[in-house]
Amino acid sequence: MRGRKRVRSVPVSQAASDVLDRLQVIGGTGQVRTESEARLRTVLTQTASALFKPEELPRYLQVQLAGKTGSIPSWENLTGERLTQLGLPRHPEGVRADECGTLILTLVPVTIDYVAQVEGREVCSSAAYDPRATMASFEDGIHRIVMTAPELTVTRSAFPHGLMDLPFVQVTFRLRNTSDQFHAVTLVLLIKPFDEVGITSLERFSFSRENLIMLNGQRIAFACERPSSTKVSVYDPRTGSMVDADAGGEVVSPTGLMQLALAFDHQLEPGGDTEVTFFFFVDRDRTYKPEELTLLLGQSAGILEQEHRLVVTQEKHVGYRTGDERLNRFAANQLLHLSSLEATAASAFEGGLDAVALPALVEAYDRVGEVDTASSLLRSYAAQLPPGPALSADALFSYASFVIALGWHLKVARQVQLRRQLFPVVDQFVTWLSQSQTTVEPVAIGLLGPLRRSGPVLHLVLGKAIESYQSMLSEKDDVRLRLCDDLQLRLLKQADAADTHVGPGKPMFADIAPVAAYALFGAHGTEDAILTGTMSWIAEHWLRDGFVANPSLGSLGDIRLSLLCAKTLILRRESGAYGLMQEGLEQLGVSDALPDYIDLHTRRALAGPRHSAVATALALELLTSLIFVERGTYLSIIPVPTPELFAGDGIDVHGLQSTFGELSVRMQRLGDKVRFSMRSDFLRGVSAIELNFPWELKELVARKGTVKYVTGGTIVMEPADLIEGEAIAANPGPS
Numbered sequence: 001m002r003g004r005k006r007v008r009s010v011p012v013s014q015a016a017s018d019v020l021d022r023l024q025v026i027g028g029t030g031q032v033r034t035e036s037e038a039r040l041r042t043v044l045t046q047t048a049s050a051l052f053k054p055e056e057l058p059r060y061l062q063v064q065l066a067g068k069t070g071s072i073p074s075w076e077n078l079t080g081e082r083l084t085q086l087g088l089p090r091h092p093e094g095v096r097a098d099e100c101g102t103l104i105l106t107l108v109p110v111t112i113d114y115v116a117q118v119e120g121r122e123v124c125s126s127a128a129y130d131p132r133a134t135m136a137s138f139e140d141g142i143h144r145i146v147m148t149a150p151e152l153t154v155t156r157s158a159f160p161h162g163l164m165d166l167p168f169v170q171v172t173f174r175l176r177n178t179s180d181q182f183h184a185v186t187l188v189l190l191i192k193p194f195d196e197v198g199i200t201s202l203e204r205f206s207f208s209r210e211n212l213i214m215l216n217g218q219r220i221a222f223a224c225e226r227p228s229s230t231k232v233s234v235y236d237p238r239t240g241s242m243v244d245a246d247a248g249g250e251v252v253s254p255t256g257l258m259q260l261a262l263a264f265d266h267q268l269e270p271g272g273d274t275e276v277t278f279f280f281f282v283d284r285d286r287t288y289k290p291e292e293l294t295l296l297l298g299q300s301a302g303i304l305e306q307e308h309r310l311v312v313t314q315e316k317h318v319g320y321r322t323g324d325e326r327l328n329r330f331a332a333n334q335l336l337h338l339s340s341l342e343a344t345a346a347s348a349f350e351g352g353l354d355a356v357a358l359p360a361l362v363e364a365y366d367r368v369g370e371v372d373t374a375s376s377l378l379r380s381y382a383a384q385l386p387p388g389p390a391l392s393a394d395a396l397f398s399y400a401s402f403v404i405a406l407g408w409h410l411k412v413a414r415q416v417q418l419r420r421q422l423f424p425v426v427d428q429f430v431t432w433l434s435q436s437q438t439t440v441e442p443v444a445i446g447l448l449g450p451l452r453r454s455g456p457v458l459h460l461v462l463g464k465a466i467e468s469y470q471s472m473l474s475e476k477d478d479v480r481l482r483l484c485d486d487l488q489l490r491l492l493k494q495a496d497a498a499d500t501h502v503g504p505g506k507p508m509f510a511d512i513a514p515v516a517a518y519a520l521f522g523a524h525g526t527e528d529a530i531l532t533g534t535m536s537w538i539a540e541h542w543l544r545d546g547f548v549a550n551p552s553l554g555s556l557g558d559i560r561l562s563l564l565c566a567k568t569l570i571l572r573r574e575s576g577a578y579g580l581m582q583e584g585l586e587q588l589g590v591s592d593a594l595p596d597y598i599d600l601h602t603r604r605a606l607a608g609p610r611h612s613a614v615a616t617a618l619a620l621e622l623l624t625s626l627i628f629v630e631r632g633t634y635l636s637i638i639p640v641p642t643p644e645l646f647a648g649d650g651i652d653v654h655g656l657q658s659t660f661g662e663l664s665v666r667m668q669r670l671g672d673k674v675r676f677s678m679r680s681d682f683l684r685g686v687s688a689i690e691l692n693f694p695w696e697l698k699e700l701v702a703r704k705g706t707v708k709y710v711t712g713g714t715i716v717m718e719p720a721d722l723i724e725g726e727a728i729a730a731n732p733g734p735s
Contacts, residue, residue, distance in 0.1 A: 111194050116154045117186040123149035149178040172277045176269035191260035191612040201256035224277040228265040234258045318368050318655035323647030333592040334619045341613040355401035357614045362405040364617030371413040389432040400428045400465035407468030411659040455703040459491045460523035502700045519564040544600050546583025556597040562619040570625045627653045633687040660686050672732045677724040686719040695729035
């Protein structure tokens with residue numbers, strides 16, 4: 001969680017090469033040629049900051065330039081989102097979004113922001129976001145953002161419709177004078193020459209008599225009214241700066257560098273309002289669903305809030321990179337979404353206890369170092385636990401989940417005050433449990449739908465809860481430790497007597513419950529044969545394109561259960577986990593937004609929120625498990641190694657928390673040589689560290705750390721804060 005990410009090598013695409021050619025005119029051939037391709041984006045950022053005022057830059061460049069003087073943070077320190085409040089940005093793979101859905105491939109590579117002015121003073125804009133004065137909503141197919149300034153309220157709404165068989169997205173700005181005086185109010189549309197490779201090419205602009213906004217010869221929007229003024233600035237190579245151009249006709253920029261401002265003036269009486277409306281054209285060669293068009297310009301306030309927080313907390317950063325770029329994008333979005341959904345997570349238990357949500361959320365926030373958020377979730381959950389001593393099966397399940405989540409959290413965070421506050425709740429529960437006659441009863445797991453039979457799951461989870469409770473005790477607390485042993489023995493006998501294992505008969509969907517308990521709660525009391533049989537049954541009957549179909553919910557794809565199924569494969573060292581993830585990722589689209597359930601035919605979320613904080617938390621835990629798994633007292637690095645993870649620049653993950661401390665893992669293949677390093681701020685209670693590679697190793701040099709033994713593609717080392725070395729792979733295959 002410390003330090004700033006380094007600037008990685010960026011492959012130069014054709015679009016980037018075009019930008020490089022333009023920069024030779026803008027910045028001088030000598031300057032550009034002295035910069036290597038790996039520094040191209042930094043050059044673009046430096047050039048942009050030299051040519052434009054800070055307020056003229058798009059928000060993502062403002063974030064980059066907010067560091068120390070002379071310091072330009074890596075592009076990877078950003079959210080990865082195109083923070084466009086209005087307009088149709090171009091991106092080769094689409095534009096990622098969160099719960100608002102997917103922004104998709106469009107025509108013109110520009111960023112379009114807006115500014116609202118009162119008597120010439122800027123009062124709010126899409127580039128100066130204040131989360132305290134902004135609200136976003138998506139209801140009845142209309143996406144709205146409301147910005148409240150001292151004298152003005154700006155409401156932007158977006159929704160799709162068709163006209164003459166052409167798809168449009170209608171965007172309307174309603175400006176309301178909230179003061180008690182007459183005011184001159186102006187809405188300014190800012191069209192900025194930036195896209196995902198830095199500075200984009202804007203060679204031509206015109207505003208037709210029919211109020212069509214034309215860029216590079218293409219129609220991008222129709223305005224219902226003509227702007228009061230149009231200001232265009234273009235780059236002048238003779239002066240090396242941006243200069244104003246005559247906007248009376250078509251404006252041409254030989255260097256392809258142009259910035260536009262369209263101002264719409266209105267006089268508003270006290271309490272009066274007015275509207276400025278645009279119709280943005282959508283690529284007619286593609287077929288869109290109405291929901292996709294509605295969300296085309298959708299912008300979540302949570303995304304902007306997270307970006308604002310990144311400026312303030314750049315030193316706290318989790319880095320996640322592997323050789324699989326699709327996986328990297330998914331990981332970056334889940335890290336972003338987890339923070340932007342923090343408010344949703346905090347209210348997860350307002351409607352009642354959710355034994356599945358608690359450990360998922362607590363572990364995920366602990367993983368990224370947000371221990372205060374995890375602590376508040378535990379306190380909120382504890383306050384709603386039902387009174388005893390007589391507890392139903394569901395109440396026992398809720399308590400057990402709490403004990404497991406608290407035990408995990410205390411291992412990671414070591415918060416003494418929280419332990420003092422919540423341990424009495426745990427201790428009272430174990431006392432009640434010892435006094436009750438627990439029988440095998442069904443227990444409802446939220447991600448499985450209505451269950452008829454899942455008694456063993458309750459006992460597996462209760463057994464893990466007792467183990468977690470035991471970890472909170474002092475070694476000298478003989479009375480409580482003996483109580484734990486007695487309870488464990490009793491629970492094992494009851495679970496064996498239940499005899500509800502998946503057999504050769506007709507399994508029920510509820511029989512998947514042990515798999516969920518195994519991956520979610522760490523309930524490892526399930527026999528290996530049971531898990532093997534259950535996983536095979538899932539693969540044969542319920543897997544659809546990477547998702548587990550849930551017949552209890554009309555055969556929807558159960559994203560939560562799918563994530564747990566993939567993690568179970570990782571915990572069992574089965575390589576099918578990576579393939580299952582890849583299948584699922586292909587179905588999600590570029591937004592990587594995770595609802596709880598998805599229609600397997602239309603790929604739409606039909607149950608639960610469009611973006612679930614719990615599903616995101618489970619995804620983050622799955623991503624973490626690809627990098628390391630805690631198996632008792634030893635740590636397994638890359639537990640299921642696949643060549644794809646080691647491709648390109650390899651694996652570089654830092655800032656993730658384990659129960660042994662904060663970890664940094666770096667692995668890279670260079671020909672037949674594999675370099676590796678692992679750092680930790682403080683490894684607690686580790687007996688051994690296992691590093692796994694997808695190739696058999698024939699030579700090994702350990703520069704830091706002590707090797708215990710090497711077998712096949714696995715190196716087992718003594719625990720140390722720093723491990724470094726390199727090995728030779730016997731048959732690495734093509735690079």
